[in-house]
Amino acid sequence: MRYFFSLLLLISLKSFTQSTQQNSYPQGYFRNPLNIAPSLSGNFGELRPNHYHMGLDFKTNRVENLPVYAAAEGFVARIKVEPFGFGRAVYIKHPNGFVSLYAHLNTFFPELEVYVTEQQYARESWAVDLTIPENMFPVKKGDFIANSGNSGGSMGPHLHFEIRSSDYELNLNPMLFGLGIRDNVPPTIQRLAIYDRTKSIYEQSPRIIAVKKTPQGYVTTPAIITVSSPAVSFAVTSYDTHSGSANLNGIFAGMLSQNGKEVIKFVMDSIPYSATRYMNAHIDYKTKSGGGPYLQHLSELPGYTESIYKKINGDGVLDLKNGQPRDITIETKDADGNKALLKFKIQFKAPATVAAGAPGQMFYPGMLNVGDGSEEGEFYISEKGLYDSVRINYSTRVSLMQQVVSAIHTIGNPDIPLQEGLTVRIKAMTGVPEDKLQRTVMQRFAGNKKEVVKPEWQQGWATARFREFGSFQLVLDETPPEIIPVGFNDSADLSAAKRIVITVKDNLDRVKNFRAELNGEWLRFTNDKGRNFIYTFDERCPAGENELKVQVEDEAGNISVKTFIFNR
DSSP, X not given: OHHHHHHHHHHHHHHHHHHHHHHOOOTTSSOOSSSSOOOEEEOTTOEETTEEOOSEEEEOTTOSOOEEEOSSSEEEEEEEEOSSTTSEEEEEEOTTSEEEEEESEEEEOHHHHHHHHHHHHHHTOSSEEEEOOTTSSEEXXXXXXEEEBOOTTOSSSEEEEEEEETTTOEEEOGGGGOXXXXXXXXXXXXXXXXXXXXXXXXXXXXXXXEEEEETTEEEEEEEEEXXXXXXXXXXXXXXXXXXXXXXXXXXXXXXXXXTTEEEEEEEOSEEEGGGGGGHHHHBOHHHHHTTOOOOEESSOOTTOOSOSEEESSSSSOEEOTTOXXXXXXXXXXXXXXXXXXXXXXXXXXXXXXXXXXXXXXXXOTTSOEEEEEETTEEEEEOTTSOSSOEEEOEEEEOOOOTTBOSOEEEESOTTSOOSSOEEEEEEOOTTOOHHHHTTEEEEEEETTEEEEEOOEEETTEEEEEESSOEEEEEEEOOOOOEEEEESOOTTEEOTTOSEEEEEEEOTTSXXXXXXXXXXXXXXXXXXXXXXXEEEEOOTTSOSSEEEEEEEEEEXXXXXXXXXEEEEO
């Protein structure tokens, strides 16, 4: 029964996507959400770390607090406030079945700002995800809704704008709705990559071929490429700009043809929000994670289950074993139809010797994969975990760190991406008391990157989930986080101050909970970008002497409490 409903949902989603592509990009319905000439620093489908960019980034002239306007009539349906991600965001539901989203904002319009503040205090949480009662805040096209900002995961002032289906959480390319963004500049193609598809994508480095622009389009050097593999696929580095902008944005579509027949293409017209991480299956993840360029595959990896690809004559892996030269055309284009063409020939010539395969246990997409490295550890990868078949090595070694209470388990390579992550089980050293285990976290590290997760315990085994491969160990953490006031001390006179700033430090860099109380009542501290905790003085802080109590908890459960007396 579950399979039936999943299949029905998939069919409905595909049907909606097809009808949306054909009929549902009303021109002129949505306006530019700013009152300045539209210019983009990012577009729909652009490649970002671990995700497709799911909307447009409008430039705000490098400043904050430009007025943001409703792109069409409707009502405010949802508000989100979070330290990373969208920061402060407004969702507007429209009568034609779409939702528009505006993110990285500063203040909302006054009535909405008051409502959000009331809800934060009612929930005793600065981070909120609020469903707004229908028609509580109706808006007309062009109504002021917020000021632009730089909140959340933003790296500089801009407005992030999306258009979604209200029924399916399907993100649609806003460039297809006619927002008045002028573009007569074709994409550029910078390089070609060739892969030996008798091997895993992640067990090779691609062969990079230089390309050159000519009046007739792009060509390779050499014009006829010989390969030693009978099965190959391609990827390209291609970017797009629009008129009046130098930003290298993403392309809208890419197509591969062989001997004049279309083989496969990808189109950035709509992407389900649940599928944004599949960007890692669309690019050469290994090359990018090693500091190389973005290379977009012109083949569909077997584990890309919510794909942007459209297969016409195969999945993009070409069979060259008959040795005949093939005419290859690769086309990339933007949402306005401007195109770039790359043409070359490719031919298979058998090598004198065949290289040996890589060591390690082979794991496959579409299967539940179990890895057993020793009697002290194991891992699981779900059916949707891998994008391509690959060998995964597992090794253990002893840690010399006193606070580590397990072996170090190295699983796979961080250059291999995961869609749904992996479950890691590690056995603690014998003799560790139960109360110590409850202050133990599982730590993943790879290079300079570290993260910790509070595991679940069962008979001396710790279980936790992660999104990347690496090395894993159990770390005993009995050090509480540190609460540091910025620019004030206990008994300070803050009558001239505009805000209170507190920094929190933790030995494992993982603060789980922060709570502040003013005279016994919860007080809202913001925590944008996960940096300082800030309270801006308002009517909730009376004149005279006040008591501020701050409590902080880390991932291991260690708690620190600090109380400050100040005058206002």
